[in-house]
Amino acid sequence: MASEGVFIGRSDIEHGGAGQELLLKRANRHGLITGATGTGKTVTLQVLAEGFSNAGVPVFAADVKGDLAGLAADGDGKPPFVKRAQELGLDYQPDRFPVVFWDVFGEQGHPVRATISDMGPLLLSRLLDLNETQEGILNIVFRVADEQGLLLLDLKDLRALLGYVYDNAAALSGEYGNIAKQSVGTIQRRLLVLENQHAEKFFGEPALEIGDLIRTDRAGRGFINILAADQLMNNPRLYATFLLWLLSELFEHLPEVGDPDKPVLVFFFDEAHLLFDCAPKALLEAVERVVRLIRSKGVGVYFVTQNPLDVPDTVLGQLGNRVQHALRAYTPRDQRAVRAAAQTFRQNPAFDTEKVIGELAVGEALVSLLDAKGAPEIVSRTLIAPPSARVGPLTVEERAQLIGSSPLRGLYDKPIDRESAYEVLTARTQQATEAAEAPPAQEGALGGIGDLLGSILGTSRPRGERLSTGQVIARDVTRTVTNTVLGQLAADIGKKVGGRAGGSIGRAIVRGTLGGILRR
Known part of the structure; x- marks a missing residue:
């Protein structure tokens, strides 16, 4: 198990070769892996993930094409990798790594949720x-x-x-x-x-616990958390927002550790241009702030994209460890990208950096890493080491077996729906509706008399219901009798109270108590 650094490859092989190691003490200073499609970026990412895992550092990586899932299976010893290992003076040893699969949609891994x-x-x-x-x-x-x-x-x-x-x-x-x-x-x-x-499917509970991403197995190797992002890529806005949310959660929950001997977690952000394309200024400022400050939490962030120009200058300046695969300069924009990439390196007097970027073969890269003092080393032309695990996807059966034996099995698989704003507001609306539809309460003995008279004489009917001839006669008789009774009752109350005011009070009391009879 590596103790000081992650072996990436060897430079200047023709003259003995110098090993290129990413120092664990400087791995939280972030990094950038760039290059055109098919030049070896994914293999470089896999080599770094394997090295961090062997060093006991957990990793989180978005698997855009499905290739990274092969980290969970032994390498198959492809001839190009065996040959490359020999060129580097290494013995090719197939290996597999502890992997936890995640999926926002819950289909190819444990569901990932946030509230x-x-x-x-x-x-x-x-x-x-x-x-x-x-x-x-x-x-x-x-x-x-x-x-x-x-x-x-x-x-x-x-x-x-x-x-x-x-x-x-x-x-x-x-x-x-x-x-x-x-x-x-x-x-x-x-x-x-x-x-x-x-x-x-992404919003809800149980929400992801950050601590479940920072785990090691019994052998002390860091778990590699792989997010299935092939379907998520169909909604790049959700993909970018999710990954930024995850960075923000890490920043909020992890304690300050300064510059530890090795990172707490390393985060690989593949297809990084999706985060920055058409992003508003406020969001770019949030990304810059998180990348700048999360280093003190012991988290290393590595952006993987085709073109250095995909990353804003304010973020690019925070990325200390650089691996540049080949770029093809066919258009003016491509030429600017090559020139920009060359200028970010500490120049090597042995070659023209801008020219070499266009000449790199598959599996080669220009590498500049931070030294023990945190300064960037002179850029070197490097042959990248072959990965030990499989390069390529798993079968459906292999993935299902690994998910079934995961240490997190059962923790996130079933959603929880507890009482929240929807339930509370729905209950309020229902209560208000019931109160509005309820008939006015009749209070006291006189209210009871009114209900009884309405029941006997047919006036307590549902509104809008047609009356029969008999009911019409009963209604008219009821009104005549009731008006006579109410008039006398009001007069009696008025005498008790006295004067004109007493008569008004009496009429108000009677109307309020028995008025329900006359509403029909």
Whole structure:
């Protein structure tokens, strides 16, 4: 088991070769793996993941193409890998690694869930592609939930609270500012689109516990957490938002450790351009802040993408360990990318970095890692070591067997739906409806007399029901008799009280008590 660094490959093989190791003490300074499609980025990612696992460092990686799943199976000794190992002076040894599979949709691994509250209004606004006004309303929704003690766990909770804000927009606007019903409606429509993409499977409980990503097996090797992202890629906005949420959760929950002897967790972000494409300024600032500060939590973040220009300069400057595979400069943009990539390295006087980037063979890369003092080393042309595990996907049966024997089996597989905003608001609406539909209460002895007279003479009928001829006659007689009785009763009460005021009081009491008889 490696103790100081992760072996990546060997440079200048023709002249004896110098080993290239990513120092574990500097692995939390982040990194970047770039290169054109088919030049070996995924193999480099796998080599690093294997090395970190052997060093007892847990890994999280998004598996976009399904290739990383092979880390759970022994390598099959492909001739190119055996030959490369010989060129590097290594004995090729097949191996497998402890792997936990995850899947937002719960099909190819343990379900990954987060609550609406955990996601927060900023990331939700990014996910729903809201403008500034709509994002402001979403912030009001979260504030109302906090002040009224309403839990926001899943999408139906958010939809119910949006409905509450819509119905009470006038009252809430006085306290929180203008709430345009049109904007609320827009958010609800965006939620519908999200539900149609099955994002409701991501929101809910049990939510992912960060500690379950930071585990080692009995041999002390770090678990490699692989997120099945092949289907998730069909919704790049959800993919990017999920990964940023995960980084934010790591930053919030992990303690400060400074620069540990080895990372607490290493996070590989494949197809990183999906996070930055068309991202609003606020979100880019959040990414930059998380990447800059999460280093002190002992977390290393490694972006994997085709082009260095995919990563904003403010983030690129935080990435100390660089592996650059071949880039093809066919267009002006490609030429700019090659030039930009070359300029990020500490130059080697032995060769022209910009020229070499276009000449690299598959499995070769320009490598510049941080030294013991944290300074970038001179860039070197390096032959990348072959991985020990299988390069390629697992069969359906192999994956199912590994999921069934996972140490987390049963913890996340069954969803939980406890009382939250949806249930509370639904109960309130039901109670209000029942109260509105209930007949007015008749109180006291006179109220009972009124009910009795209405029952006997047929006046206590459902509203709108047609009366028979007999019932019409009974109604008219009842009104005549009742008016006579009420008039006398009011006069008696007035005498007791005295004067004109007494008569008014008497009539009011009688009307209030027995008025239900005359409503028909």
